[in-house]
Amino acid sequence: MNNTIERIMRKVREQGAQALLVASPPNRRYLTGFRGSAGTVWISDKRRAFLTDFRYVEQAKGQCPGWEIIQYDEVDKAIADLIAEESVDAIAIEAAHVTISQLRGWQEAFSAQIVETKGLVEAERMVKTAEEIEKVKKAASIADHAFAQVLPQLRPGVSEREIALELEFTMRKAGASGVSFRPIVAAGARSALPHAEPGDRLLSHGDFVVLDFGCVFEGYCSDMTRTVVVGEPTEQHLLIYDLVLRAQLEALEAVKPGVTGKAVDTVARSIIEEGGYGQYFGHGLGHSVGLEIHEQPRLSQKDETVLEPGMIVTVEPGIYLPDFGGVRIEDLVLVTEDGCSILSSTFKELYVVE
Structure with a gap:
């Protein structure tokens, strides 16, 4: 210091x-x-x-x-x-x-x-110390654990609010001091609201459900988003999900020292635009995480900050279709000497809630 x-x-x-x-x-x-x-x-x-x-x-x-x-x-x-x-x-x-x-x-x-x-x-x-990185890793692992525990509880008839409460309770029980932000659980057409607040909407067949959440461990935050579908997915569900997933995976490959936040954002944005959904991806690709849930630098068209080893950022592309629903997939990522290390370990294949 x-x-x-x-x-x-x-x-x-x-x-x-x-x-x-x-x-x-x-x-x-x-x-x-x-x-x-x-x-x-x-x-x-x-x-x-x-x-x-x-x-x-x-x-x-x-x-x-x-x-x-x-x-x-x-x-x-x-x-x-x-x-x-x-x-x-x-x-x-x-x-x-x-x-x-x-x-x-x-x-x-x-x-x-x-x-x-x-x-x-x-x-x-912006550049985290080894001690800070370990605390963020622990917060990320608690979030992964919570998702794994709550996932089997997702079913038609459960409310967004109930799921959000279970996520928070499970993270606190696993050692978190609190949530890093109010969990976002949004089902059906509400999943097209990037920062929806959980309500009394019940999960039902045909819904995309976006779950965006994180916790605090010894002062440091985590952030993760996964999207699931209730019942058999339609072609529209699969098309949007696969496009977001491809954009996210390609962007992860682009995260490394020496590139700018803008350049990484462009990788994901170009894929979604080429797929015909550019107008439905209206936020930046990601942000740094640490003592606060939103820190600098950003992965955004507005940020030319050059990434350095020790920075921790989110990679979270999304597509949001009014009156249908949305998809966001988010990982927490540590910039390393030769690329990046993904701190979120939860699977990203589309999960179907029966």
Whole structure:
């Protein structure tokens, strides 16, 4: 972490500031290990301090080794005191995580100029450490286990909501601290809604059922999607499913160091477009996963980030046909030195619910 902080401080200095405030919970946890809900990180050339209130002082002492713990009654005053003590002329903040109200309050309370920065810590989080990778792998294995346990429970007459609850319960029982997002279970025409919320819709013959879910293990997320069909699939079911699966498999082959997120997205998108369904694939191919379920970089036409070993991304093409249904197939993937390693182990052949 020392090298990480030095790289961050180098960028802070390049922007004319002498200190950085970090209050975003994921960035705060990444830097210090703190898992509570109140605290601000102060980084300068003179000190690395974690500021928190009475409730979390002892917790911070245990979770933030190597950090000076400063207890405050009023956080803005504590920061202002540090600014004065270290004669800071300009202080960097995380612009994307500061409200207008908070910014105005700081402008009144601080003697230093405020320098708005973007993505300083997030840039460090893109490449995962070996420890982070192991936690994501464990989260992915818990999700695989949950799907295997819940799959036999899928049958006509079961509701989307019941399936979502079973997925969450099974993941928690297997060691997850929670879900990485509210599970998506969508049946029939509702499976054409990429982010459908589980409801009272009952599974019935002829339905595609999309299940998109993940869990959190020691702070790190997983993400996986599988699509099944209830009853004998029609030609339309098979055509769409096979097209999405082919796009996903080809995109997985394209994931390797040195290629851009845009290039990988293009591989899958071109296959779906050539199959005549391009207009029904309206989202990016994937995103990074870590302390948050959606991180940088993205596999998208809008992202030219070059993939590096240690990055973890999802590969999740889909086709969504209004009034019919949709298919999405998603794996969690680790970029390796010579390609990629798929962290999701669940089979991808079309499963037929009897």
